[in-house]
Amino acid sequence: xxxxxxxxxxxxxxxxxxxTIYCNYSTTSDRLYxxxxxxxxxxxxxFVLLSNGAVKQEGRLxxxxxxxxxxxxxxxxxxxxDLSATYFCAVEVPSNSGYALNFGKGTSLLVTP
Amino acid sequence: xxxxxxxxxxxxxxxxxxxELRCDPISGHTALYxxxxxxxxxxEFLIYFQGTGAADDxxxxxxxxxxxxxxxxxxxxxIQRTERGDSAVYLCASSFQGPRRGDTQYFGxxxxxxxx
Numbered sequence: 001x002x003x004x005x006x007x008x009x010x011x012x013x014x015x016x017x018x019x020t021i022y023c024n025y026s027t028t029s030d031r032l033y034x035x036x037x038x039x040x041x042x043x044x045x046x047f048v049l050l051s052n053g054a055v056k057q058e059g060r061l062x063x064x065x066x067x068x069x070x071x072x073x074x075x076x077x078x079x080x081x082d083l084s085a086t087y088f089c090a091v092e093v094p095s096n097s098g099y100a101l102n103f104g105k106g107t108s109l110l111v112t113p
Numbered sequence: 114x115x116x117x118x119x120x121x122x123x124x125x126x127x128x129x130x131x132x133e134l135r136c137d138p139i140s141g142h143t144a145l146y147x148x149x150x151x152x153x154x155x156x157e158f159l160i161y162f163q164g165t166g167a168a169d170d171x172x173x174x175x176x177x178x179x180x181x182x183x184x185x186x187x188x189x190x191x192i193q194r195t196e197r198g199d200s201a202v203y204l205c206a207s208s209f210q211g212p213r214r215g216d217t218q219y220f221g222x223x224x225x226x227x228x229x
Contacts, residue, residue, distance in 0.1 A: 035220075042221055042222045043156070090155070095171060101158060106154075
């Protein structure tokens, strides 16, 4: 059974600080997605990582994928309050007739002044 | 442009009742997915449609759950004889072509189902 584990599950950090969220998964996959979810809102696509060594950056967020280590990271640089949200990684694996997304439990991020 | 929409946003029902949840995908998207998200968890895959057909329903928990997409656009998730354990947020997503690798899924706001 595929396991997708995010670490940490809860994170409180000060504005201006840097931090990394980790996403480990237990089976072979070279497709990984990061989503953001604000309370009571929809999931918003952040990054799509499609190969080993892929790195993508958008603003203060940078995501990377190491398929050999089965690890993706989401790095936050100089955090600001607007980044407070829950972040999910999702691993794409073959299912009955295509590919299904398997999500981690999410990392709840709170950025404080 | 318009995103994925879901109705109702909230549904409260009594144990044993029947409920229908509706999803309107992004126009032109052929693939439609249903997920269930329990409190403190990530979304859990239920079923995927390619066009009108259910291509993969391996995530449906039991035969009380059923979904249709008769015209290849709007989809309805149907739950019979609801149980308290069915309480969750039901999310719908759509993508342009299907769950091939790298095809981003766009999510709706969800329907919060509460079974009393």
